[in-house]
Amino acid sequence: MNYPVWFLPAIGGGTLIAFIAIVHVFVSHFAVGGGAFLIALEKKAYKEENKEMLEIVKRFARFFILLTMVFGSITGVGIWFITALVNPGGISFLIHNFVFGWAAEWVFFVLEIIAAFVYYYTFGKMDRKTHLKVGWIYFISAWMSLFLITGIIDFMLTPGKWLESHTFWTGFFNPSLFPSVFFRTFMSFLMAGVFGLFVLSFYEKSAAKEKFVKYSSLWVIISIILMIPFALWYVSVLPVEAKSLVMGKSPTIVITKQVLTYSSIAGILLGAIVYLKPDFNKFFVSLIIFLAGFLIIGSFEWTREAARRPYVINKVMYSNMIFENEVESLKSEGFLKKAKWVSIRNITDENKIQAGKEIFIHQCYACHTIGGFNNDIKERAKSMSYTALARYIEKIHKVRYFMPPFAGTKEEAKALAAFIAGDLLGKEVKEPESQKLDGKTIFENNCSSCHEVEDFEDLISGWSKEKVRKALDMLDKLNEEMPPFEGTPKEKDTLTEYLLKISGGEK
Amino acid sequence: MINNLIPNPDTIQVSWIYFQILLLLTTPIHFFFMNAVLGSAGIASYLHFKKDEKAKKLAHHIAIFLPLAVAFAVNFGVAPLLFAQVLYGQFLYTSSVLMAVFWISIIAILIIAYYLAYYYDFSFEKLGEKGKWIILLSFVLFIIIAYFFTNNMLLMLLPETFPKWFKNMGGTILASSDRVFLPKYFHNLAGAMAIGGLFVALISCFKSKKDKEIADYGKEVGLKTFFYFTLINIEFGLWQFLTIPGSIRRGLIGGSTSGTVVFVIALLSILLALVFSWKKNLKLTAIFGLTALLFMSFVRDFVRQGYLKDYFSPSSLKVVNDYSPLVFFLVIFLIGIFVAYWLIKKAIEAFN
Numbered sequence: 026m027n028y029p030v031w032f033l034p035a036i037g038g039g040t041l042i043a044f045i046a047i048v049h050v051f052v053s054h055f056a057v058g059g060g061a062f063l064i065a066l067e068k069k070a071y072k073e074e075n076k077e078m079l080e081i082v083k084r085f086a087r088f089f090i091l092l093t094m095v096f097g098s099i100t101g102v103g104i105w106f107i108t109a110l111v112n113p114g115g116i117s118f119l120i121h122n123f124v125f126g127w128a129a130e131w132v133f134f135v136l137e138i139i140a141a142f143v144y145y146y147t148f149g150k151m152d153r154k155t156h157l158k159v160g161w162i163y164f165i166s167a168w169m170s171l172f173l174i175t176g177i178i179d180f181m182l183t184p185g186k187w188l189e190s191h192t193f194w195t196g197f198f199n200p201s202l203f204p205s206v207f208f209r210t211f212m213s214f215l216m217a218g219v220f221g222l223f224v225l226s227f228y229e230k231s232a233a234k235e236k237f238v239k240y241s242s243l244w245v246i247i248s249i250i251l252m253i254p255f256a257l258w259y260v261s262v263l264p265v266e267a268k269s270l271v272m273g274k275s276p277t278i279v280i281t282k283q284v285l286t287y288s289s290i291a292g293i294l295l296g297a298i299v300y301l302k303p304d305f306n307k308f309f310v311s312l313i314i315f316l317a318g319f320l321i322i323g324s325f326e327w328t329r330e331a332a333r334r335p336y337v338i339n340k341v342m343y344s345n346m347i348f349e350n351e352v353e354s355l356k357s358e359g360f361l362k363k364a365k366w367v368s369i370r371n372i373t374d375e376n377k378i379q380a381g382k383e384i385f386i387h388q389c390y391a392c393h394t395i396g397g398f399n400n401d402i403k404e405r406a407k408s409m410s411y412t413a414l415a416r417y418i419e420k421i422h423k424v425r426y427f428m429p430p431f432a433g434t435k436e437e438a439k440a441l442a443a444f445i446a447g448d449l450l451g452k453e454v455k456e457p458e459s460q461k462l463d464g465k466t467i468f469e470n471n472c473s474s475c476h477e478v479e480d481f482e483d484l485i486s487g488w489s490k491e492k493v494r495k496a497l498d499m500l501d502k503l504n505e506e507m508p509p510f511e512g513t514p515k516e517k518d519t520l521t522e523y524l525l526k527i528s529g530g531e532k
Numbered sequence: 533m534i535n536n537l538i539p540n541p542d543t544i545q546v547s548w549i550y551f552q553i554l555l556l557l558t559t560p561i562h563f564f565f566m567n568a569v570l571g572s573a574g575i576a577s578y579l580h581f582k583k584d585e586k587a588k589k590l591a592h593h594i595a596i597f598l599p600l601a602v603a604f605a606v607n608f609g610v611a612p613l614l615f616a617q618v619l620y621g622q623f624l625y626t627s628s629v630l631m632a633v634f635w636i637s638i639i640a641i642l643i644i645a646y647y648l649a650y651y652y653d654f655s656f657e658k659l660g661e662k663g664k665w666i667i668l669l670s671f672v673l674f675i676i677i678a679y680f681f682t683n684n685m686l687l688m689l690l691p692e693t694f695p696k697w698f699k700n701m702g703g704t705i706l707a708s709s710d711r712v713f714l715p716k717y718f719h720n721l722a723g724a725m726a727i728g729g730l731f732v733a734l735i736s737c738f739k740s741k742k743d744k745e746i747a748d749y750g751k752e753v754g755l756k757t758f759f760y761f762t763l764i765n766i767e768f769g770l771w772q773f774l775t776i777p778g779s780i781r782r783g784l785i786g787g788s789t790s791g792t793v794v795f796v797i798a799l800l801s802i803l804l805a806l807v808f809s810w811k812k813n814l815k816l817t818a819i820f821g822l823t824a825l826l827f828m829s830f831v832r833d834f835v836r837q838g839y840l841k842d843y844f845s846p847s848s849l850k851v852v853n854d855y856s857p858l859v860f861f862l863v864i865f866l867i868g869i870f871v872a873y874w875l876i877k878k879a880i881e882a883f884n
Binding site: 027028029030031032033041045091094095096098099100102103106107109110113114116117118120121122123124125126127128129131132133134135136138139140142143146147150151155159162191192193194365366368386 | 854860868879883
């Protein structure tokens with residue numbers, strides 16, 4: 026509402042961020058761990074006075090430079106660009122609060138680049154000790170970048186004491202900083218091992234290669250194992266809501282966690298086999314290990330992002346760039362009155378749909394596409410009528426924690442419902458004629474967002490009338506995801522009748 | 533209406549002056565490298581198309597430095613973009629969203645152009661004649677990037693065009709139709725070619741021990757490029773000067789003391805740089821050329837503030853005092869300078 030929205034209805038901003046972010050985190054962690062990996066390989070080669078090994082290190086360094094300098098650093102800028110385009114309000118808030126953290130990170134970025142170039146171009150031209158020192162400067166700078174960025178990223182998830190003090194340091198040293206930094210450090214070593222195996226699979230067979238393959242597989246195995254305790258520590262410091270999302274309340278996170286587990290197991294097993302039999306590190310095997318690493322990072326980052334919902338900065342700003350502390354006044358005074366970047370200030374019958382569209386763009390588009398494959402609002406709302414939607418929208422955050430509260434008046438909720446139900450879904454937009462509620466209406470208003478009528482044939486098949494009636498008093502106890510039903514006893518009776526009817530009658 | 537669109541800025545932690553100083557210090561460094569990239573890629577393309585061994589050797593020499601220059605152009609672009617977002621975020625984020633498709637495409641284009649530069653460098657011999665197409669493509673891509681950058685830097689200054697968003701939310705609004713655009717773009721490009729010439733002359737010095745002929749040739753080509761493109765650029769500069777809003781123009785010629793002083797210093801440095809490049813004095817050309825670049829970047833900032841004066845001034849940003857992060861940054865910065873110095877010293881030792 027403060028910023029314009031880059032509106033691509035069928036694509037959605039989240040997809041764009043994910044697209045760049047996934048490749049970037051992969052390469053940027055490699056850029057950190059790979060530094061340590063190179064030093065370790067180089068030392069090993071010196072210790073054994075092995076020229077062949079040194080040749081491999083040099084080749085690997087070239088690959089490293091080409092990948093991290095170009096792809097790594099430019100996609101890093103890319104993340105910054107894309108998040109600023111998709112969520113300028115969030116980025117602006119972070120930049121203004123942590124500008125000097127970023128500025129310090131930039132200094133390390135400069136050092137990283139200089140050190141990387143010096144390391145690569147002086148390979149074999151510099152005395153060994155100094156060359157290794159240059160490698161160390163590279164690694165320390167890269168790690169410091171990771172440390173600083175992690176502080177800011179994790180501030181978004183666990184702002185902790187910042188919420189009271191609003192100072193840079195409390196925000197930076199937030200509860201999840203340290204578990205996250207350790208976790209990411211091992212993740213970066215994992216990436217080094219994974220890339221090591223992958224690149225080595227292309228090299229011609231030699232004794233030196235065999236040694237490095239064994240060595241790389243050790244990096245893979247040990248890193249994965251060491252990541253586990255820090256992952257658990259990480260989860261333990263999450264705020265209650267995020268923890269419950271991670272621990273099972275969000276179905277998608279549950280799937281992601283399975284991916285994480287299986288990829289880790291695959292990584293460890295294949296790593297162990299390759300360690301015992303370096304010959305086995307063929308292209309396809311290394312590719313599978315590579316993919317396992319990719320999935321580990323991907324599902325971790327995905328979970329971290331998803332656990333933050335409905336916020337972009339926990340307890341501060343919602344995903345749709347509305348500050349938490351603004352919601353009350355927007356509810357009472359009206360979103361359209363207070364927002365920038367809307368053209369309609371007063372809702373009339375003629376402009377209702379258009380007003381609803383503007384509200385959708387500013388409040389829902391952050392997570393919902395229109396007709397896209399990702400969280401399509403048309404798909405999600407298809408079972409809901411105009412009146413059901415209007416009521417649902419008003420209590421959206423209460424029913425579904427992972428969505429921000431609706432920041433607007435009743436009138437505005439109706440306009441939004443009119444846009445979704447009328448314009449997008451082609452349903453009738455009509456105020457209910459009588460205040461008297463029949464079972465169907467109560468169902469539509471309260472249950473249709475999650476249940477289809479047909480579901481009840483199975484859901485309550487065989488239930489007695491008393492059981493159904495009693496269930497309505499304790500829906501939230503039956504299933505964690507379900508909100509309690511707040512109707513009057515009379516409405517509950519009516520709904521009971523209706524439910525029994527649609528389930529095919531009391532048995 | 534327009535004031536109703538400009539987003540409310542966030543608060544800052546230290547006085548805006550610090551950000552302004554940091555912005556003014558880091559921007560010209562970025563400009564130098566960015567110009568070096570564009571200009572030297574252009575010069576290398578030109579040289580490679582010439583059927584002449586000496587020219588090809590110089591192109592090869594440029595090829596080695598081009599990827600390094602790209603890395604530093606990007607790297608030193610991060611800092612000014614950061615500080616610009618702190619001071620002018622509400623304008624910059626908005627204009628970026630308005631032209632989002634082009635703005636984000638810069639990333640893809642840059643990756644390609646950068647890899648082409650590396651390809652041109654690492655496979656110079658192998659590529660042979662084909663190399664000229666590679667470097668030309670890279671050069672063209674950099675020109676396209678410049679086009680989008682110029683667009684955004686202008687669009688952010690034109691809040692009166694922001695309402696276009698209501699008709700086009702897809703992120704394809706540009707500022708190219710503004711009358712200042714063309715002179716600004718040409719001024720930037722010609723300036724980049726000139727500084728690129730200076731860069732080529734400077735890096736040719738590294739060759740003076742091993743291959744005197746190429747070193748001299750590089751110096752000659754570089755200084756010539758600097759001279760002629762600067763000469764042309766005086767026209768583009770004048771064109772831009774005449775198209776910018778009158779109030780800003782008057783500020784540069786007496787209306788504002790600070791504006792006039794930086795403008796006059798910039799102009800004088802250009803004149804001196806022209807004279808010395810004609811006389812083939814590389815050292816003095818470099819000194820005055822870079823001074824001109826520095827002061828022109830100040831002039832640019834003055835013009836920016838002039839554009840936004842009616843809507844906003846950075847001094848109006850709300851400050852919630854928290855100076856310790858600034859101190860932290862400055863300490864890191866000093867350490868960084870020291871370490872960078874050590875690295876470069878060791879590298880030079882290794883090569884000698």
